[in-house]
Amino acid sequence: MPENVPSPLLTRARQIVGDDSRLLLPPPPGANVSGFAVRPTPAVLRPSSVEQVLELVRAFNTPGSPPLYAVSTGHNWGLGSREPVHGGAVRVELHGLDRIRRIDTDRGWAVVEAGVTQRQLAARLADTGRMLNVTASSGHTSVLGNALDRGVGLRRQRVHDLVGLEVVTPEATLARVGWWPGDEAAGAPNPHGLGPSLLHLYTQSDLGIAVAGVIRLPHRPEAQRVLRLTFPAENLRRAVDTFRRWQAQGLFQGVLKIYDTTSASSYGTRDTAGHLAHLSVGGTPAVADALTRIVTDEAEASGLFTAVHRSDRTPPADDDVVSRVIEAGHSGNTDHHEDMLRSAVGRDAPDVDSAGGGWIFFLPLVPYTGADVAAALRLLDDVHARTGIRPGATVNALDPDVVDLVVSLRFDRSSAERTAGAHRALDLLYEMFTAAGYLPYRLDIEHASWMDRLSDPVSLDLVRRIRTALDPNRVIAPGRYS
Numbered sequence: 174m175p176e177n178v179p180s181p182l183l184t185r186a187r188q189i190v191g192d193d194s195r196l197l198l199p200p201p202p203g204a205n206v207s208g209f210a211v212r213p214t215p216a217v218l219r220p221s222s223v224e225q226v227l228e229l230v231r232a233f234n235t236p237g238s239p240p241l242y243a244v245s246t247g248h249n250w251g252l253g254s255r256e257p258v259h260g261g262a263v264r265v266e267l268h269g270l271d272r273i274r275r276i277d278t279d280r281g282w283a284v285v286e287a288g289v290t291q292r293q294l295a296a297r298l299a300d301t302g303r304m305l306n307v308t309a310s311s312g313h314t315s316v317l318g319n320a321l322d323r324g325v326g327l328r329r330q331r332v333h334d335l336v337g338l339e340v341v342t343p344e345a346t347l348a349r350v351g352w353w354p355g356d357e358a359a360g361a362p363n364p365h366g367l368g369p370s371l372l373h374l375y376t377q378s379d380l381g382i383a384v385a386g387v388i389r390l391p392h393r394p395e396a397q398r399v400l401r402l403t404f405p406a407e408n409l410r411r412a413v414d415t416f417r418r419w420q421a422q423g424l425f426q427g428v429l430k431i432y433d434t435t436s437a438s439s440y441g442t443r444d445t446a447g448h449l450a451h452l453s454v455g456g457t458p459a460v461a462d463a464l465t466r467i468v469t470d471e472a473e474a475s476g477l478f479t480a481v482h483r484s485d486r487t488p489p490a491d492d493d494v495v496s497r498v499i500e501a502g503h504s505g506n507t508d509h510h511e512d513m514l515r516s517a518v519g520r521d522a523p524d525v526d527s528a529g530g531g532w533i534f535f536l537p538l539v540p541y542t543g544a545d546v547a548a549a550l551r552l553l554d555d556v557h558a559r560t561g562i563r564p565g566a567t568v569n570a571l572d573p574d575v576v577d578l579v580v581s582l583r584f585d586r587s588s589a590e591r592t593a594g595a596h597r598a599l600d601l602l603y604e605m606f607t608a609a610g611y612l613p614y615r616l617d618i619e620h621a622s623w624m625d626r627l628s629d630p631v632s633l634d635l636v637r638r639i640r641t642a643l644d645p646n647r648v649i650a651p652g653r654y655s
């Protein structure tokens with residue numbers, strides 16, 4: 174891979190972006206909050222329009238050009254931030270494409286460019302009947318960037334929000350895949366289109382650069398509150414099975430979150446004894462009241478819980494950062510999100526990678542049974558015993574059958590020894606969880622080679638052949654799922 178950008182290409186790139194501040198050469202020395210090796214990056218390009226992205230791809234589709242690696246806002250903290258997998262790629266940062274092109278709160282969708290942040294879109298939806306399915310990460314993260322990595326919001330996985338993409342292909346054409354609203358009559362979202370569905374060819378993908386997308390906007394419940402249930406660690410199995418039944422029978426909506434003590438304190442809530450579950454109930458006011466009563470009665474009858482609090486009567490304390498983020502987040506509001514980011518990594522969004530404390534994610538899916546969740550948490554105890562690092566765990570119950578177990582490693586990045594220890598713990602997590610059948614659904618930049626271990630070989634070969642057909646000159650740099 175070329176180490177430098179040939180100078181005629183640089184001249185052309187500078188002409189395209191049209192402003193010296195939009196081409197960094199070489200970029201300032203990077204760092205990432207996970208302490209992963211910094212990849213040599215010959216240049217960073219910051220286009221401000223779709224036309225510029227098209228022109229850049231056209232210019233780089235020439236022999237001897239380094240490949241392009243796209244990020245939206247580049248805040249993929251815990252998985253590698255804005256680093257590519259391999260050194261030598263020119264990074265294309267799309268935060269300058271920040272237009273909300275169209276929004277329809279009646280039909281429930283927004284057309285957003287790659288740099289549109291969740292805070293920006295959430296603000297546009299305040300006081301409407303629609304909301305954004307926000308994640309628990311910073312308000313400054315990209316809606317599209319997160320959806321492209323198949324991230325998870327408080328209401329559901331972002332893949333369920335994403336219905337269409339506008340993609341610059343390696344041959345510099347602009348393709349719209351999935352569903353796109355018509356100019357005259359918008360129609361109804363159909364992410365699959367007719368025939369083979371192309372939308373997810375471009376998520377967790379290095380087949381093109383996504384410049385815009387269509388995001389569905391859930392209806393805002395007329396009444397909504399979050400119930401907080403605490404329970405001791407010894408009740409975990411039965412509590413999880415109980416939540417599963419409630420979720421399957423529709424007693425609450427969205428993603429149920431359970432924090433253990435380590436995880437709660439990592440994200441900014443101290444003094445939790447045992448586990449704390451947050452579940453959101455909503456609907457018409459009568460439905461919200463009825464569900465609250467049913468859940469409260471069920472919780473009491475089960476004898477598993479030490480306390481049940483409802484956010485409308487006992488709002489979270491000012492220093493209970495996690496509960497405040499979740500309560501606001503379930504109604505599509507990111508007002509408290511930066512507090513949680515600061516608690517987790519000690520810095521605000523712009524400084525997380527340069528100066529934030531060490532942070533790594535490991536993200537496996539686990540069957541939603543008490544036995545499986547307990548077994549997965551026991552693996553974390555083993556990692557603790559073997560490395561001295563206690564991973565935090567948040568159970569994100571996505572639906573009545575699937576848990577996204579968010580494992581976080583928090584460490585002191587100023588210590589080389591502690592950083593190496595965290596990386597050892599991460600390797601162990603991959604080995605142990607995979608051996609138990611609990612496979613990750615997102616990879617970090619150091620474990621991209623696990624694609625070979627985790628994928629069906631014939632299907633992986635098919636994807637690689639599709640890549641060769643679509644990008645024979647390797648204009649787009651290999652990603653984490655290559």
Ligand SMILES: Cc1cc2nc3c(=O)[nH]c(=O)nc-3n(C[C@H](O)[C@H](O)[C@H](O)COP(=O)(O)OP(=O)(O)OC[C@H]3O[C@@H](n4cnc5c(N)ncnc54)[C@H](O)[C@@H]3O)c2cc1C
Pocket residue numbers: 243244245246247248249250251254255267287308309310311314315316317318319321322323324325326378381382383384513514517518532652653
């Ligand atoms: C405290 C804390 C809480 C967090 N909570 C959550 C959470 O609740 N849910 C969650 O999912 N994550 C969470 N994260 C992780 C992360 O911060 C988010 O996933 C964040 O949205 C990703 O960063 P981004 O939006 O800037 O995307 P980017 O970093 O821009 O993009 C992510 C990846 O998608 C690909 N990509 C991005 N843009 C493009 C493009 N235009 N074309 C092609 N490929 C592209 C690239 O591979 C890139 O690495 C959390 C992190 C922290 C520290």
